[in-house]
Amino acid sequence: MSWFYRNALRPLLFTQDAESIHNRTMAMLNWVGRNELVSDAMRSFLGAPELPIELFGLRFPNPVGLAAGMDKNAEALPSWAAMGFGFTELGAATWHAQPGNPPPRVFRAIPEDAIVNRMGFNNLGAEAIAEKLADWKKLGRWPAHPVGMNLGKSKITPLDRAAEDYANSFRVLRPHLDFFVVNVSSPNTPNLRQLQDKSALDEILAALNEVQSPTSPGIQSPIANRQSPILVKVAPDLSFEALDEILELAGPRQIAGIVATNTTITRPPTEDAAAQRVYAETGGLSGRPLRSRSTEIIRHLYRQTRGTLPIIGVGGIFNAADAWEKIAAGASLIQVYTGLVYEGPAICRAIVGGVLDRLEAKGFRQLPPAIGSETREKWIIK
Ligand SMILES: Cc1cc2nc3c(=O)[nH]c(=O)nc-3n(C[C@H](O)[C@H](O)[C@H](O)COP(=O)(O)O)c2cc1C
Numbered sequence: 001m002s003w004f005y006r007n008a009l010r011p012l013l014f015t016q017d018a019e020s021i022h023n024r025t026m027a028m029l030n031w032v033g034r035n036e037l038v039s040d041a042m043r044s045f046l047g048a049p050e051l052p053i054e055l056f057g058l059r060f061p062n063p064v065g066l067a068a069g070m071d072k073n074a075e076a077l078p079s080w081a082a083m084g085f086g087f088t089e090l091g092a093a094t095w096h097a098q099p100g101n102p103p104p105r106v107f108r109a110i111p112e113d114a115i116v117n118r119m120g121f122n123n124l125g126a127e128a129i130a131e132k133l134a135d136w137k138k139l140g141r142w143p144a145h146p147v148g149m150n151l152g153k154s155k156i157t158p159l160d161r162a163a164e165d166y167a168n169s170f171r172v173l174r175p176h177l178d179f180f181v182v183n184v185s186s187p188n189t190p191n192l193r194q195l196q197d198k199s200a201l202d203e204i205l206a207a208l209n210e211v212q213s214p215t216s217p218g219i220q221s222p223i224a225n226r227q228s229p230i231l232v233k234v235a236p237d238l239s240f241e242a243l244d245e246i247l248e249l250a251g252p253r254q255i256a257g258i259v260a261t262n263t264t265i266t267r268p269p270t271e272d273a274a275a276q277r278v279y280a281e282t283g284g285l286s287g288r289p290l291r292s293r294s295t296e297i298i299r300h301l302y303r304q305t306r307g308t309l310p311i312i313g314v315g316g317i318f319n320a321a322d323a324w325e326k327i328a329a330g331a332s333l334i335q336v337y338t339g340l341v342y343e344g345p346a347i348c349r350a351i352v353g354g355v356l357d358r359l360e361a362k363g364f365r366q367l368p369p370a371i372g373s374e375t376r377e378k379w380i381i382k
Contacts (some may be wrong), residue, residue: 002344002347034139037079045346055332060146065334066336086352088147093212109278114288119188130172132265167204203233234259257311287339290315308358311331
């Protein structure tokens with residue numbers, strides 16, 4: 001399948017503009033998701049082997065998730081499980097519906113296996129997305145894996161009202177989802193990344209905690225009473241010192257984990273003229289060139305927390321070797337976006353299969369002992 005995708009399907013798909021093909025694919029996956037028989041057929045081709053792991057009180061059938069931004073409005077929710085994903089992160093959702101930046105806003109740098117995007121959180125808004133989620137449940141098509149939501153700030157909301165904006169989205173979406181990711185790291189909403197600053201992030205997390213505090217109005221129903229795990233997604237461009245400041249909030253604000261990383265505003269050198277043109281576009285870079293920086297961040301976070309805070313590793317994962325690098329550095333779960341675009345829909349099956357092989361070769365019977373194994377080796381030697 002991967003060979004067929006790379007050599008036959010992908011060249012055909014890549015003749016079209018990136019956002020148009022994305023929209024067509026999402027429409028097709030929406031149809032697949034509504035149709036049980038077709039979903040089952042897709043699962044039998046693409047479903048991944050089991051490699052279960054428990055985190056935040058949730059059971060993940062395998063550690064490979066869909067990264068935020070692919071299914072912003074929960075259009076294709078059931079299809080991701082059928083494609084073999086062990087969890088799905090929807091969104092980003094913002095409190096106010098918004099169109100995002102004007103197109104074109106997604107660009108492929110094919111020779112570098114990379115994408116530059118400046119989507120700018122185009123989405124239907126938290127309330128409309130909550131309705132879509134309720135519809136999937138009513139249809140009986142809710143996936144049998146954890147589903148989370150990436151929360152962004154509405155463009156029209158000033159930075160000093162950000163906490164309220166995030167809290168509003170959280171309040172309406174919370175009853176529907178298993179976990180949440182506070183996205184303060186997208187480069188495509190003006191000044192958003194300033195919210196990674198410790199005091200600004202502290203204010204946002206306090207507001208979210210308040211929404212689910214036992215004294216909050218309407219919290220008494222059993223579903224509302226459940227505490228939703230809240231993770232924070234960080235930029236690969238942060239210094240280690242800035243990351244350490246974020247980690248200082250983990251205990252006081254009950255951060256359940258860190259998603260590392262979002263796209264980068266930096267650009268690596270490239271000789272290729274087509275890639276240079278894409279790199280000249282404003283936006284965040286994802287894919288192969290992001291891989292090593294995001295792994296470095298994961299390694300740092302794992303070392304600083306001595307493995308006590310779960311990390312979701314994302315950035316430039318295309319195959320099992322890339323996934324293993326992130327796991328061995330300290331990621332408990334991983335996610336893909338650009339890898340799915342370049343490697344195709346059999347990517348989960350390939351990654352989970354390859355990780356299982358590596359576990360066996362290393363003598364591990366489950367995933368947890370492999371998490372951070374290479375980072376731990378280094379601190380033992382030191
Ligand atoms: C077109 C596009 C849209 C994205 N939208 C979001 C988003 O809404 N929220 C978010 O946290 N990350 C978003 N991301 C970042 C991805 O979730 C991921 O962190 C990043 O692309 C690195 O992973 P990758 O190299 O596997 O793509 C987006 C990425 C792309 C390419």
